[in-house]
Amino acid sequence: MYDFTIIGGGIVGLSAALHLTQSYPNAKILVLEKEGEWAFHQTGNNSGVIHSGIYYKPGSFKAKFCRDGQRSMVEFCQKHGINYEICGKVIVATEAKELPLLDKLYQRGLDNGIPVAKISGEEVKEIEPYVNCLAGIRVESTGIVDYRGVCQKYVELVENWGGELRLNTKVEEIQHRSGELVIETNGGEFSTRFAINCAGLHSDRIALLEGVDPQAKIIPFRGEYYELKPEKRYLVKNLIYPVPNPDFPFLGVHFTRAIDGSVHAGPNAVLSFKREGYRKTDFDWQDFVEIMTYPGLWKLAAKYGNEGVKEIVRSLSKTVFVRSLQRLIPEVQADDVIPTHAGVRAQALMNDGMLVDDFLIVDGERAMHVCNAPSPAATASLEIGKAIADRVRDRLGMSNEIRLSV
Known part of the structure; x- marks a missing residue:
């Protein structure tokens, strides 16, 4: 019997595990990840930026957690020798x-x-x-970091504090049984007193398995990148962003220097027909039907249709993509950039067509579901993990049914 089981081994799930192991050193804590390595999806494919928090609505979780997370992430990297740079x-x-x-x-x-x-x-x-x-605006507190390295340190610390971490373990069912949850996976059953769902692209599905409707569905948006050829990296010293388009809920293509010295250009934002669809040709019938029959998607399309079509064209045409880059740096030519990795953003969308624009945490009977944690979740991961641990503490304080192992 475990006291806490975290579903999802991305940066948010690992941070939640880290804070829970430190808050409850006598508890039995388990982390389940369906992939064969940690930080495989959103975390492992993001831009590696330590965000400042400038874009987010004042008073929102994103604004507070990102601003505070920038500081705590820098302190964490300094303490543990993780490669980072505050470049602005x-x-x-x-x-x-x-x-x-x-x-x-x-x-x-x-x-x-x-x-x-x-x-x-x-x-x-x-x-x-x-x-x-x-x-322009100069934002001095923005930086770059190796988030996979951050996650590996989270894993190491969780293990040092006695946590148990399992890769290649996919959650398939969740059952309520006499004061506990039984989590059924491809690697057996695990009984737990409380679960924290940090499953990212599948967080809404995990919530439904526990019997909770998050009132939103994860819609996957693929962000495609190009990379400047090494001999053209001199065109970009650090990070260059456009003013966000108020008619579209994404930041627009920009230039980002990574911690390894490479320079990426992008991303666009196109609807993916597979939740883990990193290539244009990726397709999953179940995901496709679920996405296309969701009323919220069509309401979103009615609102942002024109900009959405532009994103699709930019995805299909390198010439159009490069033209967007030339608005920032006219010297960039099509021959200067080559296709590189893509990421998939797990964006929660409500039935009325409104994008969930803040972090969303939904309570279940014996679980907590993080159902919207796209960017800047990596930057804010330590603050989100702390907030999860605090919220768990509040819930346990209201219930005498859930007791920790001693």
Whole structure:
């Protein structure tokens, strides 16, 4: 019998395990991951950015957890010798109509307590010489890191604190039995007093297995990247972002230097017909039917249809994709970039067509379900893990039925 079982071995699930092992050192804690390695999906395919929190609505979980998470992530990397760099980034306006949006974003940064500075186009060029813009924002606290390395350290610490971690263990059913949960997997049954669902792309399905309707469905959006050829990396010193398009709920293509020195350009955002669909040709019939019959998707498409079509065209045409990059750096040519990995964003969408724009945690009878934790969840992972442990403590304090092992 385990006291806590975490479903999902991405950065959020591993952080939750880390905080629970430290909060309850006498508890029996289990982490289940269906893949053969940790951080295989969203975490292992993200851009590696330590975000500042400038984009998020003041007072939201994303804004607070990202701002605080930036600091705690840096401290964690310093303490454990993980490779990172606080390099800063610029967000730039390339057209006059974007200048009011840039001003609003600057004010949002101030409202979120983030060190930001408005700079002229000439000052942007001092930071990023090849950028063409009218004005920009300098965000000094943004950085880059190896998130797989962060996750490996989480795993090591959880093991050191007595946690048990199992790879290649896929959750198939969850049963309520006399004061406990029985989690049925391809590797046997595990009894637990409490479960924390951090299953990312499958978090809504795990919630349903426990008998909880999260009132939202995970819709997978693939983000495709190109990579600058090594001889063209000089075009980008650090991180360059456009002003977000207010008519589309994603950040737009941008340039990101990774901790290994490579420079990625992207991503776009296209609907995937498979929850783990990293290639354009990936297709899963069950996922496809579930996505296409969900009313919320069609309501979302009605709202963002024009921009969605542009994203599809950008996915199919390298020329169009490069044209988007040239808005930021005119010198970039099609021959300068090559296709590289893609990531899949697990985005929760409500039945009314509204995207869940904050982290979403839903309580079950004997479980807690993290049902929306896309970017900036990696940056905020330590704060999310702490919040999960605190919320578990509050729930246990209200119930005498769940007791920890001693």
